[in-house]
Amino acid sequence: MELTIHLYGITRDIIGSSKKSVQLPDGARVQDLLEQIRKEYPSLAELKSLLVAVNEEYAEGEVVLTGRDDVALIPPVSGG
Amino acid sequence: MELTIHLYGITRDIIGSSKKSVQLPDGARVQDLLEQIRKEYPSLAELKSLLVAVNEEYAEGEVVLTGRDDVALIPPVSGG
Amino acid sequence: MIEITDQPIQVQSCIDAVQSERAGAVDVFIGTVRNHNKNREVVRLEFEAFDGMAVRKMRELGEEASRRWPVEKIAIVHRKGTLEIGDIAVVIAVATPHRKDAFEACRWVIDTLKEVVPIWKKEIYENGEEWLEAHP
């Protein structure tokens, strides 16, 4: 399946775009997505943390992704 | 000496005026004033506390009063 | 900005008064007149102040807060006279570089104000009235 990942803050800067298409095998989980994108952008490993939001909610690594999911990378937040 | 005592809140209600003249012997202390005024108005004893301010500062019982002092009775405060 | 006033308190003026480029946090406490207290319905309040001493004590609170916490600026304004339900009785605004200090200083000021500043509050009910805190 093809997923469009939304990017914010420093992850947008690292990846160089506010959206990115990712090809993943059907049944891929959040941790598979993270692994694949970290391989492509090694400097993501320098972040204090990197979470994934699925449909506007923080998602654990085991959550299975579908092509209809709204997916975003969440680098360390710093609002307030 | 003669002192004019300023009265606020419930002590004004009890004494029935916002000022009261008190005759005290020279060298009288804050505690003498309190004793005398409590004798005249026994219901002051029902208050949770009764302090005396001399020249806009809380004064201990031993403080000696003079005729030039600005003296006020301070019943329990309840601002805020 | 340390004041006793018989006019409605403008919160924005208090906030403006503590504006500082070195502050990252402002905590503002607003005390308002509730429509009930201890299960009695309150119609209105009357605040009376020993003005000179009250302002003096409020100024001391501001100075003491600034010794205890890194306060950039502080405003303490208390209303007196007749207040209706919803009216503002007191506003305290504290600006500090970091938020923890703003919260702590602001809370200390309102807690201590209620203990030491010579201001008295009378609650008026449908049938009766009472000076608060007067009796044990």
Added chain:
Amino acid sequence: MIEITDQPIQVQSCIDAVQSERAGAVDVFIGTVRNHNKNREVVRLEFEAFDGMAVRKMRELGEEASRRWPVEKIAIVHRKGTLEIGDIAVVIAVATPHRKDAFEACRWVIDTLKEVVPIWKKEIYENGEEWLEAHP
């Protein structure tokens, strides 16, 4: 009142939004842009938000605060876009019957907001810029 906005935040609107006759206390936290951070001089800030999720999380914070404390009303408003020194980044206003709860709930909301709400702050210096909290 739970909002992300790219317009200047009006503190008075947040206070008006939590007005309640049953509340005796309102605590308002205002986060502003300081002119320095960690000894570096800050020229301006840029806030970026994942709007939908941020508002959702802010709404959850309001609901959770109302479960933990007797909150009458709550307002949480966060700014995004470019902010100059002194500009307001966030306002949280909490109305409760008694003041202790207003202070505690307000402080919990800003502390938790900074941990979970997807908003990112970039500081701009004379020569350089940095996304805050990004690196260990």
